[in-house]
Amino acid sequence: MAEMTLPKALAELAALEDPKMRAANEKRGDDHGINLSRMRALAKRVKIDQPLAHELWATGETPARLLALLICKPREFTADELDAMLRETAAPKVNDWFVNYVAKKTPLAEELRRRWFEDADPTVAAAAWSLTTDRVVKKPEGLDLERLLDLIERDLKDAPARLQWSMNESLAQIGIHHPEHRARALEIGERLQVLADYPTPPGCTSPFAPLWIGEMVRRQER
Template structure:
């Protein structure tokens, strides 16, 4: 891909900028105003283009980076590239898409999970916890679930927001997926009261772990 193509894509993204969308996104820490449905439509048209994806990522623009994550080949990135990308992701949406759309599909996912889980940067650590949620759900063999609950019980209450959210998700997932730990997970959630008062729209499940666990267990007939 040539720089002209990159410039064309950047111009297309700029034309989609909507101040109202930006205003909403900025309340959540994101710094772009592009409708994500329209962004996905561009990605569908462009299809997979790894070189273009790298160039868009290197622009530093959040909308361009989100598009890059949709058109890249996840397995084409090295472990070190993914580590650098996570640390420079910046905004929550770019961070989340990188973890969910790229890192989870990478052959380095488990290696990075272990490295990020113990990282002193709470934003990086939150990615380690997000990958741990995936393991809790899909590949729990080898995980110390009791140890995870110990860590959550000791650290979640005072953790920075993004790390706290990821740890809370892990707490809920342990309770949902593993009946033998369900009572303890609910007890931890009730005592710590993390996200207990989080505003939840009608017909949505509260992120407060005891309610989240009970609702998902009810739906799944567990």
């Protein structure tokens, strides 16, 4: 295909806008009206393009930033660039894709995890906890899991929603993957009751840590 320029990319994104989709997304805090499968199809046609990704991000527009996250090269961002980008991810889907498609994929992930862990901005701290969960599951060596549980026990109940969700995920994954800490993880979850009443569709696993841990452990033991 011909080279994708910023004006062409923005025009294609505009053509994908659907008012009904926007109304549904706005209920979740996302200011765009694009079916994400169509967004991914567009990204597949554009292919990886770091310069264009920078231009798209600089627009500040949610659809453009989502496309940028699909076509960028995570390893080509500096730590300071990634820090600045994270602090601009107000829209939930932009934040989700940034953390999962960029922050977790960069070789700087551990440096950023440490940098962000005690940040006063809950969005930044939430990203640090997401990166921590990744390590809890994939590379726990060197993590102080008891200290993580101490922090979760202290802060989970009153944490802002995005941070609470990330900390709760760490709590559950510690309980699932580290049997020596399972009893404490379950006790913390039962006592704090965070997400205990979260509406969970039939066939899906509840994010309430004790139920989540129990279900995943049962699957492991089958």
